[in-house]
Amino acid sequence: MLARVSRTVARRANVTRTLCGSRRSFVQPSGADRASVVDVPSTYQEENHFAPSPDMLGFKLEAPQRDSSATEQVRPIYLDLQATTPVDPRVLDAMLPYFTDQYGNPHSRTHAYGWEAEKAVEVARKNVADIIGADTKDIVFTSGATETNNMAIKGVARFHKEKKRHVITTQTEHKCVLDSCRKLSEEGFDITYLPVQKNGVIDLAELEAAIRPDTSLISIMAVNNETGVIQPLKEIGAIARKHRGVYFHTDAAQAVGKIPLDVNEMNIDLMSISGHKLYGPKGVGAAYVRRRPRVRLEPILSGGGQERGLRSGTLPTALVVGLGEAARIAQKEMARDHARIKLLSDRLIQGINAEVEQVVRNGDENGYPGCVNLSFSYVEGESLLMALKEIALSSGSACTSASLEPSYVLRALGAAEDMAHSSLRFGIGRFTTEAEIDFVVKRIVATVHRLREMSPLWEMVQEGIDINSINWSQH
Amino acid sequence: MSSVAAPSKQAIKSLYHNMLRSSQSFSSYNFREYFERRTKETFRAMQNESDPNKLRDMYADALKESTSLRRGAIVNQLYGGWKVAVEVPEKPEEILERGNN
Numbered sequence: 001m002l003a004r005v006s007r008t009v010a011r012r013a014n015v016t017r018t019l020c021g022s023r024r025s026f027v028q029p030s031g032a033d034r035a036s037v038v039d040v041p042s043t044y045q046e047e048n049h050f051a052p053s054p055d056m057l058g059f060k061l062e063a064p065q066r067d068s069s070a071t072e073q074v075r076p077i078y079l080d081l082q083a084t085t086p087v088d089p090r091v092l093d094a095m096l097p098y099f100t101d102q103y104g105n106p107h108s109r110t111h112a113y114g115w116e117a118e119k120a121v122e123v124a125r126k127n128v129a130d131i132i133g134a135d136t137k138d139i140v141f142t143s144g145a146t147e148t149n150n151m152a153i154k155g156v157a158r159f160h161k162e163k164k165r166h167v168i169t170t171q172t173e174h175k176c177v178l179d180s181c182r183k184l185s186e187e188g189f190d191i192t193y194l195p196v197q198k199n200g201v202i203d204l205a206e207l208e209a210a211i212r213p214d215t216s217l218i219s220i221m222a223v224n225n226e227t228g229v230i231q232p233l234k235e236i237g238a239i240a241r242k243h244r245g246v247y248f249h250t251d252a253a254q255a256v257g258k259i260p261l262d263v264n265e266m267n268i269d270l271m272s273i274s275g276h277k278l279y280g281p282k283g284v285g286a287a288y289v290r291r292r293p294r295v296r297l298e299p300i301l302s303g304g305g306q307e308r309g310l311r312s313g314t315l316p317t318a319l320v321v322g323l324g325e326a327a328r329i330a331q332k333e334m335a336r337d338h339a340r341i342k343l344l345s346d347r348l349i350q351g352i353n354a355e356v357e358q359v360v361r362n363g364d365e366n367g368y369p370g371c372v373n374l375s376f377s378y379v380e381g382e383s384l385l386m387a388l389k390e391i392a393l394s395s396g397s398a399c400t401s402a403s404l405e406p407s408y409v410l411r412a413l414g415a416a417e418d419m420a421h422s423s424l425r426f427g428i429g430r431f432t433t434e435a436e437i438d439f440v441v442k443r444i445v446a447t448v449h450r451l452r453e454m455s456p457l458w459e460m461v462q463e464g465i466d467i468n469s470i471n472w473s474q475h
Numbered sequence: 476m477s478s479v480a481a482p483s484k485q486a487i488k489s490l491y492h493n494m495l496r497s498s499q500s501f502s503s504y505n506f507r508e509y510f511e512r513r514t515k516e517t518f519r520a521m522q523n524e525s526d527p528n529k530l531r532d533m534y535a536d537a538l539k540e541s542t543s544l545r546r547g548a549i550v551n552q553l554y555g556g557w558k559v560a561v562e563v564p565e566k567p568e569e570i571l572e573r574g575n576n
Binding site: 074075077092093094096430432436 | 501504505506508509510516540543544546547548550551557558559560561563
């Protein structure tokens with residue numbers, strides 16, 4: 001039925017499809033003996049597929065980039081699953097009909113195209129609601145977790161701005177949350193940035209002490225994207241419930257589908273969900289906005305009043321369907337995935353700790369196992385990353401961007417600056433294999449040893465000299 | 476309630492082989508490994524399942540998934556297929572001989 005199609009065949013299929021966009025130059029026509037492909041899969045020959053034919057008058061197709069380098073290029077192992085996740089083939093399969101024949105606008109009320117699109121959107125809404133234990137009508141689709149964070153924080157704060165001028169958040173939040181809070185402070189709001197303890201978890205007593213009579217919103221993320229720390233959402237929700245008028249928003253982009261969440265059990269009023277962290281497509285997300293008791297917020301986008309008036313604009317049916325399908329699959333696979341990711345994560349950490357010493361794990365040990373943030377002492381982060389070309393990893397610091405500042409999350413955790421610079425974040429997900437983990441462990445161990453051999457600081461440490469006691473002289 | 480009658484051993488076996496073949500035809504390493512492993516796990520669980528109602532539900536789920544898997548494999552063949560670093564056999568480090576200068 002479905003034989004394993006060889007790669008060269010798949011490449012040739014690419015050539016035929018990209019005919020229209022390629023450059024053409026005059027050459028002699030090449031015969032079949034030069035072709036590296038013998039046959040196409042039987043499914044191709046049925047349709048009227050465009051294949052290079054003798055009457056093309058000697059035009060040669062410049063093979064596009066993808067084609068010629070496809071067989072030579074070796075892609076790195078992907079271990080950056082906190083940045084984004086691959087789209088699950090089952091999700092893609094659910095999305096494609098809405099990119100091909102069922103392209104109706106879900107808000108069209110008068111014809112079948114609109115009705116079927118609307119039906120698909122409602123099914124997706126139910127799937128997303130089920131994974132967080134919410135009611136279907138509470139879900140609002142947005143363009144991503146960043147938009148939802150903006151909507152939630154700015155919307156709630158501005159709606160209650162007459163009487164309530166205080167917002168509480170933490171120092172380890174995602175940049176969009178911190179930036180929204182900064183914008184609010186420019187408008188005259190008071191923002192409290194709670195510090196975190198050494199393991200990344202906030203102090204509940206401090207949170208309670210920070211709540212004032214004019215606090216309108218507490219925003220604390222569920223799972224941190226850099227360290228994998230899981231915050232005590234149930235306790236925070238209980239504290240927020242005790243004080244009337246304080247809404248609890250959580251940025252659950254990294255948490256949905258990975259740890260069990262229940263908005264009623266955890267007393268969450270607003271939640272941000274991101275599609276592309278859930279093995280879904282990029283460009284879509286969802287907001288959970290509680291209706292009982294009603295959370296009022298000022299919408300950012302004005303328009304036709306779609307999505308309960310909270311987010312106007314045509315819904316991208318295919319993306320929404322993808323998000324719904326991703327949520328449904330995640331709900332089904334959560335326990336299985338979690339057990340497997342824990343296994344792989346332990347394998348990675350034990351593999352590295354067995355061969356390399358002086359490795360510090362940033363963040364709570366009981367955090368989400370799929371996000372492992374390790375700092376290697378006496379090794380420079382950039383050189384480590386450059387040596388690991390075959391592995392797609394992210395470093396904990398922002399030194400790959402323009403500034404040389406170490407990551408603010410690691411700084412909030414109290415990591416020393418040199419440790420923050422040499423941190424790596426390993427993301428493990430549904431599709432990671434044992435072979436990839438073993439490859440990574442081997443490569444990391446070899447690289448760290450090599451870099452440490454070259455390091456004079458390491459030499460001094462081996463000899464027993466205390467680095468901190470050295471009086472570096474000025475030249 | 477599932478729509479199929481109690482699945483026969485033959486039906487389960489043939490579904491397993493179909494799904495396994497679809498899984499093995501993915502071009503992308505990560506998807507291929509994942510779906511192979513998952514198919515084997517699902518059908519092993521079905522083998523050990525003694526409750527006929529549950530078995531019927533599991534079979535119905537697997538049937539629905541098998542068509543989606545087949546289409547997913549075809550799409551992946553069209554667009555996927557670059558090798559991942561872990562698939563490429565490692566070249567042994569070139570041993571450089573020191574000349575007698």
